[in-house]
């Protein structure tokens with residue numbers, strides 16, 4: 243999973259060995275951005291912060 247750095251949209255994505263994060267099936271976000279932040283919760287990373295709600 244990856245989150246668009248511009249608008250926050252979440253996409254299925256893949257992180258390549260060189261560290262580049264690219265969404266699957268399209269060039270970039272629908273907003274036109276191509277920078278994404280990894281949001282992979284399958285590896286026991288940081289849990290959602292309840293204080294933000």
Ligand SMILES: [Zn+2]
Pocket residue numbers: 246247248249250251271272273274275
């Ligand atoms: Zn976006």
